[in-house]
Amino acid sequence: MTLEEERAHLAASRAALARMLDLARHRVATGEQVAGDRYTAEMLGRMLKSYAKELAEEPDGPLYFGRLRFGTGPAAGDHSGQCYYIGRRHITDEAGEPMVIDWRAPVSRTFYRASARDPMGVAVRRRYGWQGGTLTGFEDEDLGAGQLVASRPVASRLLASRLVAEEIERPRVGPMRDIVATIQPDQDDLVRADLDESVCVQGAPGTGKTAVGLHRAAYLLYSHRRRLKRDGVLVIGPNPAFLRYISAVLPALGEVDIAQRTLDQVLARRRVTGTDSDAAAAVKHDARMASVLSRALYARLGEPSGPLTVAENSARWRIPEAALGRLIGQVWQESLPYGIGRERLRSRVVGLLQRQAEARGYAPGAAWIQRMGRSRPVRDFLDQVWPAVRPADVVAELLRDPSAAADGILTPAEQEAIVRRRARWSAADLVLVDEVAGLIDHPESYGHIIVDEAQDLSPMECRALARRSVHGSLTVLGDLAQGTTPWAATSWYEQLTHLGKPKARVVALTAGFRVPAAVLALANRLLATLDVDVPPTRAVRGEGSLHVRRADDLAAATAEAVREALGHEGSIGVITREPFALTADRVTVLHPAMAKGLEFDHVVLVEPADLPPRLLYVALTRAVSRLDIVHHRPLPPAIA
Numbered sequence: 001m002t003l004e005e006e007r008a009h010l011a012a013s014r015a016a017l018a019r020m021l022d023l024a025r026h027r028v029a030t031g032e033q034v035a036g037d038r039y040t041a042e043m044l045g046r047m048l049k050s051y052a053k054e055l056a057e058e059p060d061g062p063l064y065f066g067r068l069r070f071g072t073g074p075a076a077g078d079h080s081g082q083c084y085y086i087g088r089r090h091i092t093d094e095a096g097e098p099m100v101i102d103w104r105a106p107v108s109r110t111f112y113r114a115s116a117r118d119p120m121g122v123a124v125r126r127r128y129g130w131q132g133g134t135l136t137g138f139e140d141e142d143l144g145a146g147q148l149v150a151s152r153p154v155a156s157r158l159l160a161s162r163l164v165a166e167e168i169e170r171p172r173v174g175p176m177r178d179i180v181a182t183i184q185p186d187q188d189d190l191v192r193a194d195l196d197e198s199v200c201v202q203g204a205p206g207t208g209k210t211a212v213g214l215h216r217a218a219y220l221l222y223s224h225r226r227r228l229k230r231d232g233v234l235v236i237g238p239n240p241a242f243l244r245y246i247s248a249v250l251p252a253l254g255e256v257d258i259a260q261r262t263l264d265q266v267l268a269r270r271r272v273t274g275t276d277s278d279a280a281a282a283v284k285h286d287a288r289m290a291s292v293l294s295r296a297l298y299a300r301l302g303e304p305s306g307p308l309t310v311a312e313n314s315a316r317w318r319i320p321e322a323a324l325g326r327l328i329g330q331v332w333q334e335s336l337p338y339g340i341g342r343e344r345l346r347s348r349v350v351g352l353l354q355r356q357a358e359a360r361g362y363a364p365g366a367a368w369i370q371r372m373g374r375s376r377p378v379r380d381f382l383d384q385v386w387p388a389v390r391p392a393d394v395v396a397e398l399l400r401d402p403s404a405a406a407d408g409i410l411t412p413a414e415q416e417a418i419v420r421r422r423a424r425w426s427a428a429d430l431v432l433v434d435e436v437a438g439l440i441d442h443p444e445s446y447g448h449i450i451v452d453e454a455q456d457l458s459p460m461e462c463r464a465l466a467r468r469s470v471h472g473s474l475t476v477l478g479d480l481a482q483g484t485t486p487w488a489a490t491s492w493y494e495q496l497t498h499l500g501k502p503k504a505r506v507v508a509l510t511a512g513f514r515v516p517a518a519v520l521a522l523a524n525r526l527l528a529t530l531d532v533d534v535p536p537t538r539a540v541r542g543e544g545s546l547h548v549r550r551a552d553d554l555a556a557a558t559a560e561a562v563r564e565a566l567g568h569e570g571s572i573g574v575i576t577r578e579p580f581a582l583t584a585d586r587v588t589v590l591h592p593a594m595a596k597g598l599e600f601d602h603v604v605l606v607e608p609a610d611l612p613p614r615l616l617y618v619a620l621t622r623a624v625s626r627l628d629i630v631h632h633r634p635l636p637p638a639i640a
């Protein structure tokens, strides 16, 4: 097929997409009239609306990025002699024949996996080059013959394709983009892991963890749409700036219904107005707090102080104290959540009353049972032995005086550290409140949760996510070397245990798609001093540029570096602890702690000696093309 013929196919695909969109809109408009009853009409309307919305999200840009032409040998199987265009979503012609196949469909897997060594039945893999919505060319890989045709020399040592290399080398501007056109085989393996499987990706900076997680979310929704529309998919990121940075990826993949939140946003039941000392935060985030809170909650259980008597008209029903004690013991043994235990006890008590009534010839019905359950004596009994509680009250009481619940678990100094003298909620307190809420009742659970920067979560934060994925699975993304919180994980096994998935497969990604080789060499030197057991990154990119300048006037030198950076295209990030006023379109000034997960085409890093080693490692690995280090004090030895 010539470029002209390819363009004709593109025009036909665009027309087909426009027709699909018209049809979907038409169905939204008429759907309510055609459906039988109101419920069905509403469900249908909602479904069609979201379908129309997804179609409309389709960017004007490339409709597809690749094409597979299968050979005729036995390896091609059912696809023998077939040709498929692979794009961001299915497009079908009027007869329902596929014009473009969704990248998530089973056959598309071949696009990412086939290699000269194992062509998987593919004769030729074609990749398209685009400029905006215009098709500019293509590149064929003759997998049958094991060679790349019509290609200029490739920039990278590791990539066979010029188009893939160009995509990776492209200067970065604006928010994160999807990588569907260039997913690599090891990434694809993770993206398509089964829904029931929890996986943990240990990936050095820029190896595509975030990209993999987001594409996995889109893939899972495609493959298990009904189940996950019902159960929900949640993406957890470290801060709102990061969520803004990644926010366009899923909509570009046609997925508009995935919640993307910080953990704080998930837990927020009340406003955070207080802060913790480092010592208090360390204790509150420690896994032992789970035992302390459980003790604090269950300390509320009491003993019956006599028999329970309910009088109704002329009848009197009575349960002796010993029998009540036995009931409490039985319910306790069932290890139910606290709130459910209280209701179970209520129904057991009423059950005993009911049996007495029946023994005396009454035939108590549902209304009687309900009345008994709400009767004063039964309520009083429950309030005494298994009182209703609010999670925040349990935590507030514990923080006023931790001793009763914490003795033997926390040291006296630790107890002292968490005593709260003013009733203000800190972020860590909300994690504790959530823990208690989880002891009282099951929280909303998700079908799948993707947790980014998971190495930074505390054990107690992990537990909050574990509770929300009891019936679902997790994709855990992180890098032990980039852990910068005081409680950052040092072992994935431990972190996964806190997350409730100790058996999750841990996979390392080591091909770095962000950081250029020159910068990576420096970062890897620092990595060697960080005392974490993770493999270093190999650069898939070119050399890039690394500049170090010593200056007496840091602010002036920084401004100078930014001015120079503005001479290139792409985004610029100034990573500094000092306030630095600068307003230019492409420039973002940010504190190192906020740089996590982000990337800029050009990074100006100010005074590395100010940063603890791991934060320095994060800051060093944000640059895509150029890194400028501006310093006054001597550089830390590892990077000097």
Ligand SMILES: Nc1ncnc2c1ncn2[C@@H]1O[C@H](COP(=O)(O)OP(=O)(O)OP(=O)(O)O)[C@@H](O)[C@H]1O
Residues within 6 Å of the ligand: 167, 168, 177, 178, 179, 182, 183, 184, 187, 203, 204, 205, 206, 207, 208, 209, 210, 211, 212, 479, 482, 513, 514, 596, 597, 598, 599, 621
């Ligand atoms: N297969 C790929 N093809 C093209 N670009 C890729 C590929 N994989 C990753 N990238 C790009 O590499 C950059 C880094 O990816 P990403 O942010 O997902 O890495 P990360 O491992 O999460 O990094 P960090 O540890 O810093 O959070 C992004 O610009 C992403 O688009």
